[in-house]
Amino acid sequence: MKILLVEDDPETAAYIARGLEEAGHVVDRAADGQDGLFLATGGGYDVMVVDRMLPRLDGLAMVRAARAAGVATPALFLTARAGVGDRVEGLEAGGDDYLAKPFSFAELLARLNALARRPPLQREATVLRVGDLEMDLIRRTVTRAGRRIELQPREFRLLEYLMRREGQVVTRTMLLEGVWDFHFDPRTSVVETHISRLRAKIDKGFGRELIHTVRGAGYVIRADG
Incomplete structure (x- = not known):
């Protein structure tokens, strides 16, 4: 899979990217929401991993903007905020899955594989x-x-x-x-x-x-x- 990882914490981003690459995937990284949106709209990704709390443009706004631009790439939110309301907000913003930190890398990989097998999303109405x-x-x-x-x-x-x-x-x-x-x-x-x-x-x-x-x-x- 070709995966877009949008995570501002360098250690977390390096850990996730290394694990995904060891599993045979190609990973592009962005450290803030604006750069993530730029890469996402370029297309070609099988799935996006997006931290919810990002500089310049938060994860929810980034995914909303990507959906508004017609990007149907499945998106998984990573976040320390795991309340029901937070999960609902993430899904209604155009996310497809939600994983709370700290998380098991094996679970992250399984969820990404499941997302990649889903049919593409229809463009979200704006x-x-x-x-x-x-x-x-x-x-x-x-x-x-x-x-x-x-x-x-x-x-x-x-x-x-x-x-x-x-x-x-x-x-x-x-x-x-x-x-x-x-x-x-x-x-x-x-x-x-x-x-x-x-x-x-x-x-x-x-x-x-x-x-x-x-x-x-x-x-x-x-x-x-």
Whole structure:
């Protein structure tokens, strides 16, 4: 395999590269996200190993940008952050697998071999649409019927979570975990308050509601009423 390794710690990078080369693979190395993105977009790699915490451009941003540029190379994140929320963020950024440090090299090699056998990824969408509502994930903009809608960062994340699951009912617990990274019930109305604010910006004055409450279950965004 031809492998792109993006790791800023010299000792870790040398250890991984040496093991991969001893296993018969070709390894190109980059020490920061910008150089990693430059190499990734050059193509020709079977798999990428990307540290999550990188200088100049972090691992999540690097993989997002690579996917936006049409790079379908499978990506495995290496990170010291192993929480469920961190893994979800990595996967939603376009990653294919996640390995927490410290790790076994044998496990890393097995995971890379498995990734290389997968069919290539489809290009990740960078624009989400539900009816006349449009979210540009690169420019971080939201418009409805061509009208720009200004959202706070948490509102943007909440709307993105809903739009990625168009037509699916999402529960309060799912939103607490996916948007706020809470793995417990804070016993507050934070979800309800933000949904109300989001509705005021997304639905008010447009004649047709997109965000719906499913009584006893949660919320859903859909364009069919």
